[in-house]
Amino acid sequence: MEKFHNLPLEKQRTIINAALDAFGTNGYKKTSVNDIANAAGISKAMVFHYFGTKKDLYFYLLNFCSNIVMEEIKNKFDNTITDFFERITMATTIKVAVIKKYPATLTFLYSVYYETNDEVIEGLASMMSQGETFRTNIVFEGMDYSKFKDGVDVKLVMKMLMWMSEGFINPSKSLQVEDLDTISNDFHESLNLLKNNLYKEQYL
Amino acid sequence: MEKFHNLPLEKQRTIINAALDAFGTNGYKKTSVNDIANAAGISKAMVFHYFGTKKDLYFYLLNFCSNIVMEEIKNKFDNTITDFFERITMATTIKVAVIKKYPATLTFLYSVYYETNDEVIEGLASMMSQGETFRTNIVFEGMDYSKFKDGVDVKLVMKMLMWMSEGFINPSKSLQVEDLDTISNDFHESLNLLKNNLYKEQYL
DNA sequence: CTCTCATAAACCGATTTGGTCAATGAATGT
DNA sequence: ACATTCATTGACCAAATCGGTTTATGAGAG
16 A cells, blocks of 8 residues: 555545545446456556555545545544534535545545445444444534524424535535535525525514 | 237336336446346246347337437427516426336436447437427426526526436435335425525515 | 566466357147 | 237356456666
């Protein structure tokens, strides 16, 4: 692996992006090392030279993405914030930051979650449950629901926002990084719109 | 093709579902006829027996799905409805109906939209543009935006709803058909919530 | 003028690909 | 009872692709 890390950072980025994108969209089995090499603009032999085997590469990426996400959470997550919309905004900001670093990170992790291939699932189980509980905790735990107008079904609002953020960072849509700021602005404006209309007036 | 249509309908369904699912999740090139045969519980030879070639099957499915969607639109679409939320509700109802008929229809069509394989793209271009303009027309054309409260950015609401419906029918999420009614109920309730809070009082 | 080492093309056996074909066997007509 | 039809499949085919290795090249460091 030292071989890989001796490369110029830009080249590392290119290769990692190519690999994340390939695995993320096609899964472990359907992704060939050739796919990755071609997308990265290097020869297939180099991939093996850097990472050993296809499986090694896969787990390297998994570890790599986990670190990115966790680091971003460590930097940006503030559990003292109890306001519903601020929490969501925070979560989205984290997502956007991750995507800006390596665009296919979430697509890849998402695909890992649904991976079924025998050669890799064994190494996945532990990490999965961990991530799952973490994710729900981060969004749901300790939030202040009291600011909503009476009659507003907060669980429903939550679901709406889940759907929105799923559509918002839809993997399949060839999301350009340049558009990301525009879109995330729209998203934050949407949150404001909701807040303005669903919170009691005293909290606006 | 007569061969295929002589099969019991249930078996046709199984095969089509398997093929739509496979092509939809893995694209044309990465989907092998074996994948489809195995998922459908028949031998690979039968697939060729029924459909000729892999490419023939692909275009058969494309035509099949287009028909399903268009038929459902013909049945359920009412362009005299100008109310924003009723329009959205209608569109969603159509989507749900399509999914109930053949769960992978939209996933498949979505994947066709992003297909890049040389062997098939040529046959796709015309159908694509057609579907695109149709879809935007169906949602945007002739809608009455005047019922919203002043200050509500209708375009933004539109985007929200787009995101919601994307997340709502997220292909990757292993959406069970049994859950579909529950989820679509939630979706409709969400629409009501929005309507109640974004429309001028006189229109509630 | 070496020695090292990143790199890619050529190569390896094994598997998989799209597609065919012969053999089976259940149904049908006579 | 026998012949015919035909859906179905496992075996098969050449060609491509698979994960992975090896060899040849060439630029850079000592």
